[in-house]
Amino acid sequence: MxxxxxxxxxxxxxxxxxxxxxxxxxxxxxxxxxxxxxxxxxxxxxxxxxxxxxxxxxxxxxxxxxxxxxxxxxxxxxxxxxxxxxxxxxxxxxxxxxxxxxxxxxxxxxxxxxxxxxSSLSAVSQPGAIIVLELNQNDYSLSEIAQIIESNDTKILSLYLKPQENSTKLDVTIKINRTEFASVLQTFNRYNYTIKASYMKDEIMDNYYSDRFDSFMTYLNV
Missing domain, CATH: 3.10.580.10 (CBS-domain)
Structure with missing residues (x-):
């Protein structure tokens, strides 16, 4: 644009x-x-x-x-x-x-x-979960992150990078096209990624994940 x-x-x-x-x-x-x-x-x-x-x-x-x-x-x-x-x-x-x-x-x-x-972008308006990863800047690999997500029959809608202040760490915020994303989180854990946060719509959380997670934050538009 x-x-x-x-x-x-x-x-x-x-x-x-x-x-x-x-x-x-x-x-x-x-x-x-x-x-x-x-x-x-x-x-x-x-x-x-x-x-x-x-x-x-x-x-x-x-x-x-x-x-x-x-x-x-x-x-x-x-x-x-x-x-x-x-x-x-x-x-x-x-x-x-x-x-x-x-x-x-x-x-x-x-x-x-x-x-x-x-807010009008399709990645924002489409339903889906948000995952925030924390990793060293030198360890960032878009291809590996994409492979992990796509191996779970999931697509990346958007991805944003934010370096942490006074640190070599990087926050990677990913929006995916699914609200049921436990398998994606499990795969990131298996690859030893640090999952800093995950977000989803409240109604999805109540219906499907109240027995699997302790708490959730409100779904964010990015």
């Missing part, structure tokens, strides 16, 4: 002639903590609610103040995963989108847009 297919014009951009109070009102209405500043389709930077409060500029035009604006943006033909990385690392509530030569503001993508997009 490319960035240009998620561009939204619902959240308006500010102009330098807009006041701080107008910016704060829009942030409240659209439930964001940042807004882009754009004059004549030129992206000047982003302002946050903290910037406005710190400068005590609510009643004055934004352009009356010397601002140290952050200028994060993505281009329309970048992949959506690059948006996630930037939004996450910079703790943004939205990200501006520019054209390929970075000269024209096209719109923005909000954090809500990203969540909605990923």
């Amino acid at each position: 490319l960035v240009k297919y998620l561009i939204s014009d619902v959240v308006p951009a500010l102009r330098t002639s807009d006041t701080g109070i107008k910016a704060l009102n829009w942030m409240e209405v659209f439930r964001v903590s940042h807004l882009p500043i754009v004059n004549n389709e030129q992206f000047l930077g982003m302002i946050s609610d903290t910037d406005i409060y710190d400068l005590n500029m609510a009643e004055e035009p934004i352009g009356n103040h010397k601002l140290s604006l952050i200028r994060p943006f993505v281009k329309q033909d970048q992949h959506i995963y690059e948006v996630i990385e930037m939004v996450s690392s910079m703790k943004l509530s939205l990200i501006p989108v520019l054209n390929e030569d970075s000269k024209k503001y096209l719109g923005l993508i909000t954090l809500h847009d990203l969540v909605s997009y990923f």
